[in-house]
Amino acid sequence: MYLSAQLQETAKKFADKPAYCFLGQQSTYAELETAIQKFASGLEKMGIKQGDHIALLLGNTPHFVISLYGALRLGVIVIPVNPIYTADEIGYILDNGDVKAVVALDLALPLADKMHTLLPNVEHYIFCETKPDCLVQSELEKLSVYSKMKSFTEVIASGELSFQGPALKEDDVAIILYTSGTTGKPKGAMLTHKNLFSNAKDVGDYLKMNQDDRVVTVLPMFHVFCLTVSLNAPLLNGATLLIAPKFSPKEVFSLIKEHSATVFAGVPTMYNFLYQYPDGDPDDLQSLRLCISGGASLPVALLKNFEKKFNVLISEGYGLSEASPVTCFNPLDRPRKPGSIGTSILRVENKIVDELGQDVPIGGVGELIVRGPNVMKGYYKMPEETQATIRNGWLHTGDMARMDEEGYFYIVDRKKDLIIVGGYNVYPREVEEVIYNHPEVLEVAVVGIPDPNQGETVTAYVVSKNPGLTREQVQEYSREHLAKYKVPTTIEFIDELPKNTTGKILRRALKHQISQKVNN
Structure with a gap:
């Protein structure tokens, strides 16, 4: 099964249920499915075909969800890009990623106009409207890239509901996620349809996500943590996304209270800001059944202080882009251990090894390595880096960790930060x-x-x-x-x-x- 195909099944089952809420507006699963189907068809009519690369230069908006699933339905490889990157950073990814089309907010078009002469392979710019049409049109006609542009609305309007997508293979690349590039240039982790679907399904099952959940989607959608935990897993299970354009403690408290949100996923700094927010009312968070932390190690002191103040439990997990991303989570049906990233999720193996690749005794510190259906195909156009990272079927994470006698893992630190x-x-x-x-x-x-x-x-x-x-x-x-x-x-x-x-x-x-x- 594939993400986009599974969403079709979910939309049939929960047609009239809200798929997402965004800035006071909501869309049902039937409406979302229609938009996805027509966007995929519209892309095909533009000449974009299976195997082409499309970049999403978008923040947290419904445009991202529709573009992502529409492109995947056509068999197009999606490259999410942080929209606040500099022109040089964006240019490198678009060039290295062999991007043929870009989907971006109209606010980013002046930046695209400056870059397009250096990116001759980009044939199409699809802009998502945020301004009145007359104002946009007058500004767009001044851009030298105007002949390559089409609005998001036009693409959907040109699409047909009768569209039949191509046959996909589970080992086909679906998404290329460029790592943050802590050393050298960013590397593009190639995630297949199998990688993404298996991790979204396994995470959803592990966290018991269902149609009654309302998930705060405030992590950046272009980041793998949000992509799987706060977007794909909820949608596969008929949950409702509460999409927040950006993180604000005030808005998060309001969003949770207004919609009786049941799941919140964030990084440690978000929990710190929520904890420090002077107007944070514990009653506003009482609808939450689950708080998830990832992206970085959550200080135990912060975890305990947050839980004591708001009377909710935080379940910490672990993942990385190269693993789609989740490999560990604190279990919900057994005791959670503060400071631990939990145990291996279903179908994923984690273990600790020394520099020679030998197993480290329980309690000993070594490198965390991972294998499972979620592990990437490799780095795009970087065979040597791929071979150095994936050895004998195991993904070497570069994180130093230890495991206790009950199979709970603890991140000690990044290997390179030692x-x-x-x-x-x-x-x-x-x-x-x-x-x-x-x-x-x-x-x-x-x-x-x-x-x-x-x-x-x-x-x-x-x-x-x-x-x-x-x-x-x-x-x-x-x-x-x-x-x-x-x-x-x-x-x-x-x-x-x-x-x-x-x-x-x-x-x-x-x-x-x-x-x-x-x-x-």
């Missing part, structure tokens, strides 16, 4: 967990900096609730809970930690700041 102080291993997350417990600390990130004597030393970047908090106080608190070599030698107080669009803290940006200081 700090070595005088020959001793220091895992940034362990230090962060301690400092996070300090009552005056709002956020913290720990990185290593080169040191001629120790190899590296530990630096902590701290966002404080109290302007009077001192470096010495943080260090003294750390000494009470950490071995001497793990205590940060440098404490930097900053107003805000650098984060990407999903809220993940960017340690590489902090390291860049350090290197600039050293070079200057």
Whole structure:
């Protein structure tokens, strides 16, 4: 089965049920299915065919859902792109990804106009209207890319409900997700129809999603976490998406209360903002049956504080783009373990190995590797990187972890973020967990900096609730809970930690700041 085909079946079963709510408007499953079918047909009439690549330069809107499922129904390979990337970042992905058509909000068209001469392979620009037609038309005619443009509305209007899509194969690539590129240029993870469907189905089953669920879809749709957990899995099970254009604590509280939402999925920084929001009323969240955290490690102190304040449980999981993404979740039918990413989900194997690929004893730290129907086909046009990442059928995640005697996994840290102080291993997350417990600390990130004597030393970047908090106080608190070599030698107080669009803290940006200081 495939995502788009399964959605057809869901739409037949729940035709009159709301598929999504967006800015006060809602659409039924029957209406969504009609739009998807006609969009797929409209793409075909434009000359786009099975195997072509189409980029979605969109935020959280119904346009994304319709474009995604319509393209997949035609057998087109979808490349979601963060719409706030710079022209250079977007240009690289469109060029490297061999994109033939782009779907974007009309607000992004001036950017496309600047780029299109450098992207001769892009033949079509489909724009989604956000302005009055007369204003849009007068502006569009001024663009040099005008001859390649068509509105989203036009594409759907040209489509036919009688459209019959091509035969698909489960190992055909469905989506290419470009990783955030922590080292070098972003790599395009090729996810097949089998990868995406299996993970969406298994996650939906694991989390017991059903037609009565109302899922807050506030994570960015172009990110794999949202794509599977907050979009595909709910739609396959007849749930209703509560689409939020962007994250705002005020709007999230309002959305949950207004629609009696049952599922919320977010990254740790979202939970932190919700916890710190002064007008956050615990009663507003009482309809939630499930809160999900992923994308980065959730500090145990934050988890406990959030649950105590709002009387809801957070189930932490783990995933990565290359695995579609989910590999682990804290089970709902057994005790949840704070600080753990849970156990392997159905049909997915996780294990811990050393540098030689040998199994690490229970409790020992090693690299987390994964295999299952969700593991990517490889990196687009990067065979060497693919071979280095997928070995003997196992995906090497680059994350250091351990497993306890009951099969629960714990992420220790990213392999490349490991700090070595005088020959001793220091895992940034362990230090962060301690400092996070300090009552005056709002956020913290720990990185290593080169040191001629120790190899590296530990630096902590701290966002404080109290302007009077001192470096010495943080260090003294750390000494009470950490071995001497793990205590940060440098404490930097900053107003805000650098984060990407999903809220993940960017340690590489902090390291860049350090290197600039050293070079200057």
